[in-house]
Amino acid sequence: MSEPKPGHASHHHRKQAPARVATAVITVSDTRSLETDTGGALAESLLIEAGHPVLSREIVADEPTEIRAVVEAQLARADIQVVLLTGGTGVAPRDQTPEAVEPLLDRVIPGFGELFRFLSYEEIGSAALLSRALAGLVDGRVVFVIPGSRGAVRLALEKLILPEIGHLAGEAVKTR
Secondary structure (H helix, E strand, O other): OOOOOOOOOOOHHHHHOOOOOOEEEEEEOOOOOOOOOHHHHHHHHHHHHOOOOEEEEEEEOOOHHHHHHHHHHHHHOOOOOEEEEEOOOOOOOOOOHHHHHHHHOOEEOHHHHHHHHHHHHHHHHHHHHHOOOEEEEEOOEEEEEEOOOHHHHHHHHHHHHHHHHHHHHHHHHHHO
């Protein structure tokens, strides 16, 4: 039996993974609107192109209480399986998305942030260490926190999230 190629593992759980995963896209920004949010728009477009409906897309200020409230509202919806946040993941004083979201997580998926930074390093070099991307599970749902730049959104979705979104959502629901 040959070894599976990276990114193409033939895990038995994948066969039962949902092909369509309902998502919410939240952009964390003090300056963007839905019209000027190119990172969130790209995330929505890539998800829809891959067959995953985006049931909600919104902008929230980079304020921890507001971020938490929006995430909790999306997680309270029975029809949302994945919440994807873009923005607020750097090290500037206003970048507070990880601090707002991580306390909500039941379980952290450390490999996501690790792999994102590794892949980002291959593209942008040592500046990748400034990213605080993360992922985790909340009551059978998957939450991703990624940088808001178009390059980071494309990298995270194409290399990590889209290849695993069905598998993750399928496994996460078992934790409910």
